[in-house]
Amino acid sequence: MGAFYCSICRKTDFSGKGHIYGKSHQSKLKVIIVKFMEKIKEAKRTIKNPQVEKYSPDHDEKFWCYCCALEVQKHVTDSNISVLYGGLLEHMSTPEHRTNTHKFWWDNKADPKLRDKFIITEEATERFKSEVSKALEQFEEKEDVFIKQQAAVIRSQEQHRLEVLQSVSEPDPELEQPAEVDQHSSKHTARSSHSHSYEMEPQPGPSHEDFTSHGQWNEPGLGLTFIGYQDTSSSGNVHTGAVPPWLLEEPDEASGSGQQEMGPSLQEFLKHKEQEKLKKLPPNRVGANFDHSSHTDANWLPSFGRVWNSGRRWQSRHQFREEEAKTRGKRKWEGDGKATKKQKDLSNGEL
Amino acid sequence: MSFFLPKLSCKKDIDDAVKSVAEKVLVLRFGRDEDSVCLQLDEILSKTAHDLSNMASIYLVDVDTAPVYTRYFDISFIPSTVFFFNGQHMKVDYGSPDHTKFVGSFKTKQDFMDLIEVIYRGAMRGKLIVRSPIDPRNIPKYDLLYHDI
Numbered sequence: 001m002g003a004f005y006c007s008i009c010r011k012t013d014f015s016g017k018g019h020i021y022g023k024s025h026q027s028k029l030k031v032i033i034v035k036f037m038e039k040i041k042e043a044k045r046t047i048k049n050p051q052v053e054k055y056s057p058d059h060d061e062k063f064w065c066y067c068c069a070l071e072v073q074k075h076v077t078d079s080n081i082s083v084l085y086g087g088l089l090e091h092m093s094t095p096e097h098r099t100n101t102h103k104f105w106w107d108n109k110a111d112p113k114l115r116d117k118f119i120i121t122e123e124a125t126e127r128f129k130s131e132v133s134k135a136l137e138q139f140e141e142k143e144d145v146f147i148k149q150q151a152a153v154i155r156s157q158e159q160h161r162l163e164v165l166q167s168v169s170e171p172d173p174e175l176e177q178p179a180e181v182d183q184h185s186s187k188h189t190a191r192s193s194h195s196h197s198y199e200m201e202p203q204p205g206p207s208h209e210d211f212t213s214h215g216q217w218n219e220p221g222l223g224l225t226f227i228g229y230q231d232t233s234s235s236g237n238v239h240t241g242a243v244p245p246w247l248l249e250e251p252d253e254a255s256g257s258g259q260q261e262m263g264p265s266l267q268e269f270l271k272h273k274e275q276e277k278l279k280k281l282p283p284n285r286v287g288a289n290f291d292h293s294s295h296t297d298a299n300w301l302p303s304f305g306r307v308w309n310s311g312r313r314w315q316s317r318h319q320f321r322e323e324e325a326k327t328r329g330k331r332k333w334e335g336d337g338k339a340t341k342k343q344k345d346l347s348n349g350e351l
Numbered sequence: 352m353s354f355f356l357p358k359l360s361c362k363k364d365i366d367d368a369v370k371s372v373a374e375k376v377l378v379l380r381f382g383r384d385e386d387s388v389c390l391q392l393d394e395i396l397s398k399t400a401h402d403l404s405n406m407a408s409i410y411l412v413d414v415d416t417a418p419v420y421t422r423y424f425d426i427s428f429i430p431s432t433v434f435f436f437n438g439q440h441m442k443v444d445y446g447s448p449d450h451t452k453f454v455g456s457f458k459t460k461q462d463f464m465d466l467i468e469v470i471y472r473g474a475m476r477g478k479l480i481v482r483s484p485i486d487p488r489n490i491p492k493y494d495l496l497y498h499d500i
Binding site: 278281282284285286287288290292293294296298300301302303304305306307308313320323324 | 362363366369370371373374419422423424425433435436437438439440441442449451473474475476477478479495497
């Protein structure tokens with residue numbers, strides 16, 4: 001006939017209606033029905049006993065209904081609590097789904113006995129809804145109880161903390177007692193028992209044990225050290241949108257160093273450029289490691305291979321220095337002590 | 352004329368020149384400004400100085416002002432030209448008895464430029480002595496006086 005897309009095989013087919021009776025189509029169909037059946041069985045189990053739970057992200061899951069070719073929400077949820085499989089059951093009970101299921105069965109020539117399992121009757125839905133409302137009430141009651149328990153726990157912890165504080169500041173009972181006149185009687189007795197324990201040894205047993213057991217009961221729950229209430233009303237904190245400390249100007253930094261520019265100065269940059277050029281020169285050139293800026297004294301002579309020398313160049317320098325010393329010595333015997341002028345006379349004579 | 356070329360008048364100046372000229376041939380002409388051969392040489396030097404500016408720096412030294420170097424370099428004839436590279440003395444075989452300096456003047460500017468180029472290339476390759484490209488017929492002849500005789 002024409003081109004026909006079979007959504008079960010996920011193939012375009014040109015063989016017409018005969019495709020549906022083919023082996024592969026039927027096997028794929030069976031697989032799909034089995035998988036779908038599993039989901040529905042799960043859901044049907046909850047009809048008599050609906051589960052209501054606190055919301056969690058996987059309650060937004062959707063499932064694909066093959067009959068209607070739609071994605072449907074699996075569970076019913078309102079972001080706080082959710083009814084498991086509520087969505088599935090609701091969808092299954094709609095009349096549209098009924099017609100679609102029938103159509104699906106007729107088109108794909110599936111086993112008719114299984115068809116009814118994919119539809120949920122109205123009675124079933126009615127029953128489900130009543131069960132759900134009951135379950136919801138129960139759930140809410142449980143939640144309330146739980147919240148009350150939590151509140152009680154928090155209150156007792158708070159009280160315990162206060163007791164600890166008072167017992168720690170026990171050493172100055174004279175200072176404290178006038179200040180804390182309006183305390184509970186229980187706290188008063190606790191404090192006095194503690195003060196007794198500090199003064200006299202025989203008392204410690206019970207009061208200390210109470211103290212430690214109380215502490216131990218706290219430890220596994222909230223073993224935290226209280227470091228004090230951070231008062232940031234003056235400078236603000238992260239919630240009020242104050243400037244973070246690392247962006248604040250340091251008083252010593254700003255005033256001491258002044259404007260510090262980042263990066264190399266012009267001199268350094270030029271030097272760097274020169275060095276780059278030097279790197280390009282052959283490394284084995286003459287005098288590559290010659291230090292051009294080394295300070296030399298007045299007697300320095302460059303490395304020079306003299307004429308009447310055989311041997312290494314430093315020897316010629318050495319020889320020259322010896323000769324100089326000899327000639328200078330001669331001059332000194334003869335005349336006064338003027339060194340440089342004499343050398344000039346000597347050179348004139350030579351040339 | 353010699354007034355285009357810088358002059359060095361004391362040992363310290365020569366020392367500074369030797370130490371400061373970097374990656375270029377240092378040409379020290381030892382002589383006197385009034386001497387005729389020196390004048391010839393100075394003209395060649397000054398005319399080629401600009402063209403060789405990337406390879407060489409040329410200085411004039413009066414032999415009377417720095418007698419230490421006059422003795423150290425064994426300068427017996429003027430003009431004598433000594434070559435340095437990065438503080439190291441460069442010897443050149445001209446075909447003459449003295450390799451440590453060039454005695455006399457050059458015949459043409461091209462001779463001098465060729466010589467400088469050869470010295471520069473040799474120095475870049477790490478050679479302390481090079482062979483002169485100048486035709487030996489153009490090299491001035493002189494008799495080397497024996498020392499201490």
